[in-house]
Amino acid sequence: GQGQYVQNASIHNTYSRCVTVHGTNNLRIENNVTFDTVGHCFFLEDAVETGNQFVHNLGILTKCHPDGKPCVPTNLGPAGSVATSQPGVSGQSAKDILIPSDNTASTFWITNPDNIYRDNVAAGSEAIGFWFALPEKPTGAHEGKNPNVFPRRTAVREFSGNTAHSNFDGFMFDRGPKADGTFSVGGSNYHLAFANPADPNSPMKGSVFANFTSYKNRHGGVWGRGELHLFPNLHVADNAVGFTHAASAVGRTAYTSRITDGIFVGESANIGTPTTKAEIAYGRSMPNDIADFPIRGYEYYDMRHDVVNTSFVNFQPNGTRNAAAISYLMYTSFGMSSENAIEGAKFVNSRPVDFPQVVRKWSSDFGRGNAWRGAAIHDKDGSVGGVPDSYIVIDNGIANDDQACQLRPDWHAAVCKGDYGHFNIAGNFGFGSEAIADPVMLSRNGRRYEYTGQTTIRSGAEVRVETGKKDLSLSLNEMDDGSWVIFELPGFSAAGGGVQQASLAALLEAKVTSYFPDKGKLWVKLVVDNAAGQTVMIGRPGAGVSTVGPGPGGAFAAGAGLTVTR
Numbered sequence: 001g002q003g004q005y006v007q008n009a010s011i012h013n014t015y016s017r018c019v020t021v022h023g024t025n026n027l028r029i030e031n032n033v034t035f036d037t038v039g040h041c042f043f044l045e046d047a048v049e050t051g052n053q054f055v056h057n058l059g060i061l062t063k064c065h066p067d068g069k070p071c072v073p074t075n076l077g078p079a080g081s082v083a084t085s086q087p088g089v090s091g092q093s094a095k096d097i098l099i100p101s102d103n104t105a106s107t108f109w110i111t112n113p114d115n116i117y118r119d120n121v122a123a124g125s126e127a128i129g130f131w132f133a134l135p136e137k138p139t140g141a142h143e144g145k146n147p148n149v150f151p152r153r154t155a156v157r158e159f160s161g162n163t164a165h166s167n168f169d170g171f172m173f174d175r176g177p178k179a180d181g182t183f184s185v186g187g188s189n190y191h192l193a194f195a196n197p198a199d200p201n202s203p204m205k206g207s208v209f210a211n212f213t214s215y216k217n218r219h220g221g222v223w224g225r226g227e228l229h230l231f232p233n234l235h236v237a238d239n240a241v242g243f244t245h246a247a248s249a250v251g252r253t254a255y256t257s258r259i260t261d262g263i264f265v266g267e268s269a270n271i272g273t274p275t276t277k278a279e280i281a282y283g284r285s286m287p288n289d290i291a292d293f294p295i296r297g298y299e300y301y302d303m304r305h306d307v308v309n310t311s312f313v314n315f316q317p318n319g320t321r322n323a324a325a326i327s328y329l330m331y332t333s334f335g336m337s338s339e340n341a342i343e344g345a346k347f348v349n350s351r352p353v354d355f356p357q358v359v360r361k362w363s364s365d366f367g368r369g370n371a372w373r374g375a376a377i378h379d380k381d382g383s384v385g386g387v388p389d390s391y392i393v394i395d396n397g398i399a400n401d402d403q404a405c406q407l408r409p410d411w412h413a414a415v416c417k418g419d420y421g422h423f424n425i426a427g428n429f430g431f432g433s434e435a436i437a438d439p440v441m442l443s444r445n446g447r448r449y450e451y452t453g454q455t456t457i458r459s460g461a462e463v464r465v466e467t468g469k470k471d472l473s474l475s476l477n478e479m480d481d482g483s484w485v486i487f488e489l490p491g492f493s494a495a496g497g498g499v500q501q502a503s504l505a506a507l508l509e510a511k512v513t514s515y516f517p518d519k520g521k522l523w524v525k526l527v528v529d530n531a532a533g534q535t536v537m538i539g540r541p542g543a544g545v546s547t548v549g550p551g552p553g554g555a556f557a558a559g560a561g562l563t564v565t566r
Contacts, residue, residue, distance in 0.1 A: 336375060
């Protein structure tokens, strides 16, 4: 394709696609306008296509069907939303589409990241604007024929100056197709790039999504999945959720995603075109079909993320719906890091943080909310909560401490000093909402809390642990060397490791992991030593395991650990 081009074309009212690039490299697609088209529009077919340049194209009104029939999309979002609660994956098996993902049509469908996307606009897709849908290996006519092509291990060549607006999701980097073309909304599209994609032991590479603008999308401005994803000068506005990003290879990279010099706007001066009864009463178009859905700018999710020098404007609660500049993916049950960080934040007419009370219709999964309960934000410079080197945690009585925290009831949170990490009990507590056999109850400061997977903990905390289980494997992770937590365990008598102390006073003074049996109970002090190389199994072993590292479930590094028995 070198020297060949599709340029200055007007493509409209098609029955399928706009520009298909199939088994072709180095083609230039520039200054084209598409309108009222069906299925994925600018389309990379088999994931072997590289070096192609998509420059200054405008795609308007990408539809799933030519007869005006609505999409039957496969989406992830709040359970109470018609757009995400009803279709499930049924649309992927429909008879009136070319490939399963056409019922979730995108204006730019990208199956290999080794291409150039510069200054394009995706406007008014019924489903997705830009979709990086990376298969594990090439598909279609090239399936099994290109042993050294690994889209999920390949860095993005260039993605700069692009804009997505008036879609359901503006930007999607997830949900890569399987060999049969079907896809799932979670646990897929793991992306970690290497200098040599065929060699996962070669140096890792980052991918840059520069100067991206995403506004007036009914669900998300940006949803990503991968590692070392950098978003400089990101601009998002008037979305239900501005930015959410999932992990691919836990613990292998310095960060999963990083935003620098961004701006998030909750509600701009552009009121849109109110059409529904709720919108007309509200006086502007609403991003979500649930009128009271709490809009959020940035959602932390799935391990380690950074936000640097970023402004948040007009995230203000009102009588119709809640709002906050920063939160977590609401009630999520998947992995979190206590080192999710922010610095250089600015807020204009905005509530900085909110961890709203659980409302089932706003949730995107019906698990136990393990990660939500362990949510923490490291406020490095105090630009969020006013306290430098502090942690913003959910006010659940276990994470916060009256002596070290400032309670923020309007945030449902506390701003705390000290070293924070996660407390874990090994084992699978189940994903669903059914009752846990032999539940584990934590209590501290007069408040009681059921443990369901993990919780944030502060060094120096003392926690009572009650359960009918015969044994427990306790551990701490993401904490500094020398940090410690004391546990009181009624009914337990022995420990498989650590140093036995002669008294409770000696235990309190211990500098290493220790225990002390005392009149029908066991006292344990876990002291962090990260060089010891301990691990803890969190969640379902193998759950979400990617091709480049452990996913949300699996073995994680632990700074301290001990098994106790009755």
